[in-house]
Amino acid sequence: MIELIHLEKKYEQTVPLKDVNAVINRGDVISVIGPSGTGKSTLLRCINLLEKPTGGQILLDGEDITDPKYDAVKARRRMGMVFQSFNLFGHLTVIENLMLAPREILKKTKQEAYDTGIALLKRVGLAGREFQYPDQLSGGQKQRIAIARTLAMDPDVILLDEPTSALDPTMVGEVQAVIRDLAGTGKTMMIVTHEMNFARSICNRVFYMDQGVIFEDGTPEQVFDHPQKEQTRRFIHKLKVLELLIDSREYDFAGAGTLIDQYCLRSDILLRVKYRIRLAFEELVQQILLPVLERTALHVTVEYSEEEKTATVIIAYGGPRYDPAEGKNDLAYTVLKRSISELTYQYTEGAELSNTIRAVILS
C-alpha cells in the first residue's frame, strides 16, 4: 500500500532520515521503535507530507506522492494523523472538532457529521462531552478525542506519533485501550512509541530505527526476542553500554576508573554495584589477564540493563585459549568471585578476539 524508496530528509544541521526503505501492506499494524532523535517522528511526518522529503520516493498505491506535481492534500485525505500534543482545535467544542473536517471536506451534512461524531465519541468512551471545549478535558480525554477526530474522516492509514508520550502515567492506559481497539479492526496503522510492551501486544510488525535508517524490520517475536543486530538488542533491553579498549601496558587505569564512575552515575547504577564493576574490572584485567597475556589487546564492554537492573562486564581478547578459572592467580580469582553472580568463558576458534569472558555482576 505504501512503499518507501530511499527516503531521505536532510536539515542544515542534521540528517534525521538517511535512507529508509520499507513496504507497508494493507492491514499492517507497525510499531516504530528506536532511540530518541533517530527520525521516527520525521518518518511519520514525511509519509503524511507534513515534512517534505529531500530525497527518495513515497509510493501510495503505486503513485509517487513526493512528485512536486502531486497534490499533498490528496494524500493527506487518505491518512489520519494523531499527534503527541493532541492539537485539538481550541476554539471549537468537542463535537465541532469531530464535525469540522467531515463537513468541510467530505461535504457531509451537518446532521450526518453530528451523528458520526456522536457515534465516535461513544466508541472512545467520551459520550456526553460533546459541548465541552478542549481546555476543559484531561490529556487522556483530549487524545481520545483526537483519535476520534481522525476516525471521523475514515482514513485508509492512521499514523500515530507518540500518542501517549505527553500524558500523565495514569492516563496512558485509557488511550492505549482505544488504540488497541482500533488495531483489532484491521485498519492499517503506524505507531511511533516508547512503550515496548504495548507495541508488542498490538502490532504485527516492528521497525527498529536508528541513525536514520530502519535497522531491523520483522515480527515482534523476531525483533524483541531474537534481534539480529547488537544495537537492537541493547535498545530492547534498555542497555547502557561503556566500551574501553586497552592496547598497552601503560594504559591509564586510573583514567579508566574515572570513566567507569561517570558511566555509572549517568546510568543511575547503585553505588555497591559500581564498586563491584570496578573490582571485577581491576581483578580480571589488571591482576588476572595482563600478567599472562602475550599481546596487550583487550576489548572491555560494560553493559547495564535498566529493565533487569543488572550489570555485565564482557572482556574479549586474542591469543591462545586462556580460561581464568583454570589460571594461577587464585587470590585474585577468589576476590573476583565475591562480586559476581555468574562467570562464563567462551573460546571461538579463528576469531581475532578469540577469548570472551562474561561476568554478571552481583546486584
Place this chain on the structure above:
Amino acid sequence: MHRKKQKSETRPARRAGKAAGIFILLAMMLFLVTGCSGSGNKAITSLEQLSEPGIRIGVPSTIIEYDMLKKDYPNATVIPYTDSPLGYRDVANGRLDVFVYAREEMKLAIEHGTEGVKLLDGTYHSNDAAVGISPAAKIPNLQEKINTFIRELRADGTLEDMFDRWVLRSEYEMPAIPKTENPKYHLRVATSGTVMPYSYYVGTQLNGYDIELAYRFASWLGADVEFKVIDYGGIITAAATGEVDCIMANLYRTEENSKTIPFSETLFVVEMTGMVPDSARPAAAKSFWDSIAESFEKTFIRENRWQLLLEGIGTTLLITVLSILLGTALGFGVFLLCRKGNPVANGLTHIMIRLVTGLPTVVLLMVLYYIIFGGLSIPGTIVSVICFTMVFGSAVFAMVNTGVSTVDKGQAEAACSLGFTDRKAFFDVVLPQAMPYIMPNYREQIAALVKATSVVGYVTVQDLTKMGDIIRSRTFEAFFPLLVVALVYFILADLLTALARRLELHTDPKRRTKEKIMKGVKAGD
C-alpha cells in the same frame, strides 16, 4: 455562567474609567476658564524696557520677529506661540510680560473681548504684507499680472479703501464682486482661514481682506477662484510645489520667505508692537457660569458656528472610518500574500512597513500630498485617506502577524493532516484562534487613529481640529473651542472602539451559544 460573570466584572470598571475621564476634563475646564494668575510682573510701559533682564516676551513662532527679538534682547526669554490668542491670555494672567505681534491684530482682539491687556505705543518693526506667488503656477506670468493688478488697485484708491474698511474700521462686509463668466483661468489661492480680518470664516463662508483681494484679482484676470485653506506651517510649501498658484493670507514678505518663493509688491505695511498687562483695568471677574455661557454662545451659536464643527466631525469620521476599512483590507491582504510569499516580497513589505511606522504621520502625509501626489490635483481628503490607510494597514499587518504567531503550529498541521488545504486551515482553524489576540490591539489602534487624523489640516483638509482652530480665530478664545474639540475626539474614539468591541465579542468563537452550535441538527437520544 462563567462568561456572564466576566462581563459584569468589566462593565463597572469601564464605567468608572469613563467617569474619571470626564471628571478630569471638567477639572481642566474649570482651571483654564477661571485662569491662573501670575505674580511679580514688571510693569512695562515702552518698548525700550524690553532690554531689561528677565523679561518674558511672547511672539508667534511663524513670524520673523521671533528671531529678531532673540537677537535684539539677549537678556530676555523669548517664548514662541503657535497661537496668538494663547499669548494674549498669558499676558492677561501675568505669565508673559509682553506679547509682540501686529498692532491691528491685537487691537481687534481687545475689541472682541480680550481683557486685562493694553497695547504699547511705538513700533518695534514693520513688515510688508504681500501676495506669495508659486514659481510653478499654472497661470503664465502670474507675478507680473498680480503686480499690474496691485498697481491699478492702488492707483484708483481701492487698495486703500479695502485696508480702511477691513482693518481700520472693522467693517466686515464683503462687497459684491462680479463673478467671471466663461473663465479663462482657474486660480488656486492658499489662505489661512484663521486670521481676522484678513482671512476667516463667517459661518461656513470665507471672508476678509485677502478673500476680497482674491475675488477682485480673479475678476480682473478673468478666472474662477478656488480657495485652499492651509496651516501657516505648510502654506509656503504648497506654493513652492505648485499645489496652489498664489498665497493670499496676510503673509509678510521677509528675506527668508523670498528665498523660497517670489512675492508681489507690497499691499500694506504691518506694524509690530507689544501687548502688556493693563494693571488699571484687570480682567473683570465674571462668574464661572456666565463665562461658560458666553463661551458657549460664541463657540456654537454665533454665526451658526456649530455647522463648522459638524462639518469637521463629518470629515474626521469620514477619513477615520474609510482608513479603518481600507487599512484593514490592506493589512490583512498583504498578510495573506506574505504568509507564504517568497523572501524578497516579504522583505519589501517589511521595508515598506518600517518606512510607514518609522515616519511621523504628519511627515508621511505631507510627503504624499506635496511630493508623491503633488503634480496631480487630488483632494487632501483622499490623500489623507491614502496616508491613514497605509498607517492603519501596517498596524493591522503587524497585529495579525503577531496574533497568528501565537497560535500553535500544531493547529495548522492537524487541520492539514485532516485534508484541509493550507488556505482553508488558516481561515477555519488558525485565524479564529488568533482573533482573541488580534482584537484588543485592533481596538487600541482605532482609538489611536481617530486622534492621529488631527494633522490633516496640513494638507488643506478641514477636519475637527482645523475647525476648532478656525472657530478659535474668530472668538479670540484660547480654550473653550479646544476643550469642545477634545471632548468630541474623546466621544468619537469611544464610539468607534465600542463598535470594535462588539465585533470582538461577535468573533469570539467561545461566546457562541449551544443553540447556535447545534442549529439545524437533531440530537439523537
